[in-house]
Amino acid sequence: MTESTTIRWEQDRSGVVTLVLDDPNQSANTMNRAFRDSLARVTDRLEAERDTIRGIIVTSAKKTFFAGGDLRDLIRVTPDTAQDLFDGGMAIKRHLRRIETLGKPVVAAINGAALGGGYELALACHHRIALDTPGSKIGCPEVTLGLLPGGGGVVRTVRMLGITDALLKVLLQGTQYNPRRALDNGLVDEIADTREDMLAKARAYIDAHPESAQPWDRPGYRIPGGTPPIRSSPPTCPPSRPTCASRRTAPLPGPAHHHGRRRRGLPGRLRDRPGHRGPLLRRTGRRTDLEEHDPGVLLRPPGRQLRRQPPGGVAPRKVTKVAVLGAGMMGAGIAYSCARAGIDVVLKDVSLEAAVKGKDYSGKLCAKAVAKGRTSQEKADALLARITPTAEAADLAGCDAVIEAVFEDTSLKHKVFQEIQDVVAPDALLCSNTSTLPITALAEGVERQGDFIGLHFFSPVDKMPLVEIIKGERTGDEALARAFDLVRQISKTPIVVNDSRGFFTSRVIGHFINEGVAMVGEGIEPASVEQAAAQAGYPAKVLSLMDELTLTLPRKIRDESRRAVEEAGGTWTAHPAETVVDRMVDEFERPGRSGGAGFYEYGEDGKRVRLWPGLREHFTRPGHEIPFADMQERMLFAEALDTVRLLEEGVLTSVADANIGSILGIGFPGWTGGVLQYVNGYDGGLPGFVARARELAERYGERFTPPALLVTKAEHGEVFTDAR
Template identity: 45%
Template sequence: MTEFHYHRDPDGIVTVTMDMTGQSANTMNARFLPAMQDTLARLGAEKGLAGVVFASAKKTFFAGGDLKDMLAVKTVTEAYFDRTQAIKATFRALEKLPVPVVAAISGAALGGGYELCLACNRRIVADHPRAVVGMPEVTLGLLPGGGGVVRLTALLGLEKALPFLLDGPQVQPRDALAAGLVDQVVATADDLIPAAKAWILANPEAHIQPWDAPGFSHPGGTQIRDQVAAASERIYQKTRGLMPAPEKILEIAAASLTMPFDAALTLETRGFMALMTTPEAKAAITTFFLGMQAVRSGKLRPEGDPWQARSSAVIGAGMMGAGIAHAHAQRGLATWLKDTDTARAEAGKAHAVALCDKAIARGRMDAAGKAALLGLITPSAGDAPPGSVDLIVEAVFEDIDLKERVIASTWPMLTEGGIYGTNTSTLPISVLAEAAPDPSRVIGLHFFSPIDRMKVVEIVVGKATGPDTLRRAYDYVRQIGYLPIVVNDSRGFFTSRVFATYLDEGCRLLIDGMAPDQIERAAWLAGMPAGPLAVFDEVSLILGQKVRQTHAALDARLGEASGFGLENTATRQVTDAMIATGRGGRHYGGGFYDYHGDGTKTLWPGLARFAEGEGVTMEAAKERLIYRQAVETLRCLDEGVLRSEVEANLGGILAIGFPPHTGGPLQFIRGIGLDTFATRARDLATRHGDRFAVTDSAFDRLRQTGDTT
């Protein structure tokens, strides 16, 4: 038994320690089933068996199914169905052993790992933050296929089980105990097996699962019409009908209440098979599991020794600078927060105070934690001492002349080897770096608002940026707990270019005669977090106009025509006219929307003046809003702005809001099929203009990129 270690003690208790060879975590791969079958056969042959403990030799308890194997499945075969049923049969045999079985959970037990725990009579977990339990399959477009839907519903009842099945949280030990997901929490991993054995010896008859006991009834009963209706409504509001997994989970959980247990398990398997080959599951596994794993594991990190900033300075204490300072302090990074006067700097620190107070109100921080965090932020109107900070993040207004002056004047604060980051959303890093004594130590660090919720940073590499600077910037972003997406320099980089196309297409639909509320509805139905008109109001029409003016001035200064935003003609036509009438966005009192004293908003009736066409169908509008962004992403890949498909997809979803169910803009293209997408993009370009045009080389580049995970 090379996968599982088997040990019987003098009391007749067998400890099965899972330690699958050649991998860092135990997974439900091809070797798992025979290992389980062999273990059960050996347990069945034991004389005087008193109990069984399942433990792990890995850092995790059990990581669940092998998602790479699942991703490779193109068509569900009868053999795959039978294999899934066979795995379930081992869990069923485990819980029908005539002795108590305990799961000793030393690390994460997720997905199939937690389903194994559910097949045990008792679940004991170590009190460690990494020892989380849960079934996150729904986040991957799947459902728990190892009995998780049926068993958790039987254990907790439908109402209490649904949040864990439909949202897929990873639950900490104490919270898991309170929710009934585990039965006991012990102080350390070393306490697990002794506690498990003690319970077995004290409860020799506790081997019958609740659902196998005579007269069993589900907690909460089976009259669940109102619960199902409420859950269905919540699912639709969350997924807009774009993700089939939550609906399938609800269907099976509800059905399991009135079915024989084993029949419900088979129904669950059929549901799992139905989801496994869907585009949504393929997209989620590719992006949210394999893609995120590639970034977090350091696969995309530049080579070199690890680096950590010990001190920092943020220049500009406005909304962005204040948010960055708070993000630093949250991770223990001391920050000098500078603005033009002390009052402005203090106001920036007050933003951190407000966020701390909010965290305290939610039970996520105490007074001591607040004091410690605020103690790391030093507001000032002056510079930090020369050579005292490892990292500077400039976060002043998007004005190239101002940024150049700030970079030059604040540079002396840097330590030797320190790096200088500029939080610009569109301005070329290669030009800004020329203001620094050493351009090789300048890099773009594009944060997104609101910073406390948007946990991603677009790292922009200028022409002169050195490899050590990139490596240190990458490590810094991970140091503060954010996801790094690395791109090469260009006007607007990746995220701002694509984001601008979304706003522009919303304006174009308005000109084409689509009712404003239907434009917003089309975006919502397509999977975007908010409509383009509402988003434009939040970022401000005036800011967009100033950015265009800045780039026009930069073109004149450099003697070049960058072409940045030139296709966004609808934006200029609509927003310039609105600004001229005093409508600059929410911050300015109104834009596409009117904002009322009671906190509500309504679309501005004056938008009707921009309609020139006869309208656009809902399906056509949804397609245009999504294709426009996908086309621009593909252009960024073709031009070498994007380094990888993984970063394009994660950045598209996390920074721009591209519909998550697609797996990101390039995965969206792959899901449709490259040739099919190319044909449709050409048709859209013929109908609506070159903003939908894509060169053949772009598709060739995507074919060459392949699966970078």
């Protein structure tokens, strides 16, 4: 029999076969062609040698168990190759089903992360044991990429957990569980402290279950919670969980397909619901078995085509010692991220007390990680030892990179750079963390403008994965390459944009906020506005997000932008949201959460209580409504249309950067695949998007008029892509 290349067969004298996942060509196991071929060979051998086999253990030789589908394969899919991808996925499901119904106990010994296809592989086993190791994550996060599980995950989670828990715990939210939480939520059956303990428990299960089978393959099995009745369209949420609507399940295309598929995947429930948006991959063939009920569907190509290489011609260079100027929330988070990456940090503020307070932020994060078993006390102590708080500029000597993170004030930023530029290394990279101020203007405050660049971090820095790199007019290629290397060194995802007020992320999210606030000003019920944002898929509702940012900050940015436009000889076009913000701040003295009052009311502990009743009193027009779809798409289109304008203006130079930045940085709904992929995937393609934009413009204002670039691409049958 031909030898498997990615799955190693090990059989002991007692007849237990251990299938060791070990792709020799990758650092992680993925569901690629080599795995599919290996799985076919192993399955044939298992069936051929069934009588000599007492049980099967599936584990991995890698640090992770299985990383799931190979996104590189998905990115390369075209309409011409879609059928091949579909057939490959169906083949994997057939092989897993053959192993599942072999009549022998099959145990998944999950020795690390098992996400997506990796967890689906474990689901095909009769028993799942997870190694309780730091960094291990378990679940099906496909929905966050605009994908659906394609390896049997939908039907198996429904059979295992019931419809409600399968949807809310696994499929719709994309939650990634650590081993203990996975056990608590029913995703695994046991956890183990060591690899040896894990394998011993796997053997114990095999000893106790010589003729194992899945519960749903036994006579009389019933799905937990019962089987739902057939309807012509999916319910907005499981009948037993009426609060599900607040979890944003109904309107999202990804979750909507989950609703349809978890019903079609039930015995006797194989009819497609009419009228729903068809998947990209066409279903073919007659469904006759479990795996045939669960075809893989690619709703949106993932918007994470990461640009792995920095600008060419510059040798990679690591930062060894970084100066962080400003120990507030942003500076403290940046210091922690750098120290976690092994970089020595000098954290400077105007006083030693303030700098020490900034370091304490890292201390709290480390203590929390130790308490949860995510790191050891030794490693936490080493991280903290790399951060040196100071108020003295002289302590920055030898730093080969500077990241300034003081308040958004041009003169202040100039001042702090002038204090240290002659102290740090003579070729130190000079970075400013700013969300809106033009980098070219900030560079005027330093002598080496070619080494000056913008690094826009997102709050909280320790959690947010994106950094927006802003290239000023005089930023050199070497500085750009070094900034790219630094961002990757601290395990963040970089996108690169050209200089402009607000850059990409801050400018675009401002349109989302303005549109939501404008609807309040028009007299629409504020709770409906919040629900529209939630059900469009935004992780933060628009008015609550405005409160978090504070109403005074967007107003300050607006005033600066208007002044810049007028000084350049242009005419400022006021947005309908401006009046609402001005009244909230000036008339009602409600500046946002930090001020204790905004669009929401807050308790003494600072927690959000409810929408401020005064909104209804002062803004709402009883009986005034607009279509709910319009409310959702006004926010989505406002961001998408301005992203296209940024491409026109040359601020954005990469479609991938737009998609990545919109999801990882500013919370554009993940089901879309990114802001420009949302345009590509809209019903009717770009022509359909243009037609809908013109419809919104007629109803709600010229700001929805499609840009010339969008219209041209629509007329030529093109899409937004970086492909040449």
